Amino acid sequence: MSAMTMTEKILAKHAGKSGVVPGDNIWVETDILMTHDVCGPGTIGIFKQHFGKDAKVWDREKVVIIPDHYIFTADKMANRNVDILRQFVAEQNIKYFYDVGTPKYKGVCHIALPEEGHTRPGEVLFGTDSHTCTAGAFGEFATGIGNTDAGFVMGTGKLWVKVPPTMRFVFHGKLPPYLMAKDLILSVIGDIGCDGATYKAMEFDGDGVYALNIEERMTLCNMVIEAGGKNGVIAPDEVTLAYVRARNASKKAFTVVKSDAGAKFVFEKVYDVTKLEPVIAKPHSPDNRAYVSEVKGEKLDRAYIGSCTGGKMTDFLAAAKILKGRSVKIDTFVVPATSEIAQGLKTTQLNGQSLEDVFLSAGAKIGQPSCAACLGGPSDTFGRLNTPLSCISTTNRNYPGRMGHKEARVFLASPLTVAASAVTGTIADPRDCLQ
Numbered sequence: 001m002s003a004m005t006m007t008e009k010i011l012a013k014h015a016g017k018s019g020v021v022p023g024d025n026i027w028v029e030t031d032i033l034m035t036h037d038v039c040g041p042g043t044i045g046i047f048k049q050h051f052g053k054d055a056k057v058w059d060r061e062k063v064v065i066i067p068d069h070y071i072f073t074a075d076k077m078a079n080r081n082v083d084i085l086r087q088f089v090a091e092q093n094i095k096y097f098y099d100v101g102t103p104k105y106k107g108v109c110h111i112a113l114p115e116e117g118h119t120r121p122g123e124v125l126f127g128t129d130s131h132t133c134t135a136g137a138f139g140e141f142a143t144g145i146g147n148t149d150a151g152f153v154m155g156t157g158k159l160w161v162k163v164p165p166t167m168r169f170v171f172h173g174k175l176p177p178y179l180m181a182k183d184l185i186l187s188v189i190g191d192i193g194c195d196g197a198t199y200k201a202m203e204f205d206g207d208g209v210y211a212l213n214i215e216e217r218m219t220l221c222n223m224v225i226e227a228g229g230k231n232g233v234i235a236p237d238e239v240t241l242a243y244v245r246a247r248n249a250s251k252k253a254f255t256v257v258k259s260d261a262g263a264k265f266v267f268e269k270v271y272d273v274t275k276l277e278p279v280i281a282k283p284h285s286p287d288n289r290a291y292v293s294e295v296k297g298e299k300l301d302r303a304y305i306g307s308c309t310g311g312k313m314t315d316f317l318a319a320a321k322i323l324k325g326r327s328v329k330i331d332t333f334v335v336p337a338t339s340e341i342a343q344g345l346k347t348t349q350l351n352g353q354s355l356e357d358v359f360l361s362a363g364a365k366i367g368q369p370s371c372a373a374c375l376g377g378p379s380d381t382f383g384r385l386n387t388p389l390s391c392i393s394t395t396n397r398n399y400p401g402r403m404g405h406k407e408a409r410v411f412l413a414s415p416l417t418v419a420a421s422a423v424t425g426t427i428a429d430p431r432d433c434l435q
Contacts (some may be wrong), residue, residue: 005166006233007201008256014124022165031123033153036109037067039128041084044152057092058157064096064118065089066109067370071100075378101104104275107338107369110134110222110308115340117247120254121236124262124316126153130225131308131396137217139236139257164230166201167267171208173274178431180318182414183214185223186279191288198202198228200266203259208273209234215314216241220311224394226286235259260266278430281412284400292417301389303422305415306335309373309395313344315415322419322433323362329425332364333383342369376404391420
């Protein structure tokens, strides 16, 4: 069989084949199926409709249920969704359920999955959320699916998948202190557009990528869906393996997979990170790219630091470096992705001050770990845009209505850029604050 990319090799293995090529349609065995409070009830309904109301899931230890989106709200329908999850978990004796209001509650599913050891190299992860592709940072095939497909996986452990061709993005050079992975992925999306990787794998490589910590690699893979990508993936190295081994409480064996020498890529682009500058995505699309220097000074009403893309410890450490000793001039919301990260804000010090104290002293408001305003949510959702404000955010989408009000203007940027903008009240270049 000819040389294969990492994505092709993982899918071939899970289809029991010696090799596959892009365009092949194959039955793929599933390692993990994840669902949450938004899509979980629909997935459960489809599962029961087609397999029977008394049917059992194919493997109770491979279904992971993480309520995270509409959690801290008085909305009765949102609360009902979580109740449906609870009932199903009890019926099925699901092993991994991170219920809100309990010590097991985690927060954002895409960060909770690796924290709890559900992401491993060489595996196949399906989730009822488009940003499931985040887990590709661990060298696995991870992608979002709809409720119908998820209901089928829930009953069979298999899914009919078309093998995607692979695009390759190589980053070389030492990342300057004013840039983050968010700048890199916004640069890519700005270059190829929101449909530039439609149903393609996006593989990231180069010394610039491997100099990133695991959280920054997650940011790269998280936003491939904003370019239409089927999945994002980064070959595992020792950084990956150290994280996975520390979190893999089940001690489940895994296989490291890398692209073969001579593997065929349908597109390749090389970047020199030393020549890049801070990037922003203007309303109302992630590919509406501009350099921060081009829109510097534009007035803002709000800043938001959080989500699966921008609510990790690395993101908060970056923001705190700018906010420490300064005060925000606009409403600034800080939302840790998970309860573990929320605890980290209390215990992690920056020059003798906890990150939580840095943010509170600067005048920011800190929310409970969840998706919060990233998907808008009920009207009482923390940080939600209930009026047509201009907001700069570390989230991953800025379509009309994404964070609430359909006339709000959302700018996407790195935590460094968002923090710099919070202290000026206008779009600001982090280079001016890091000098």
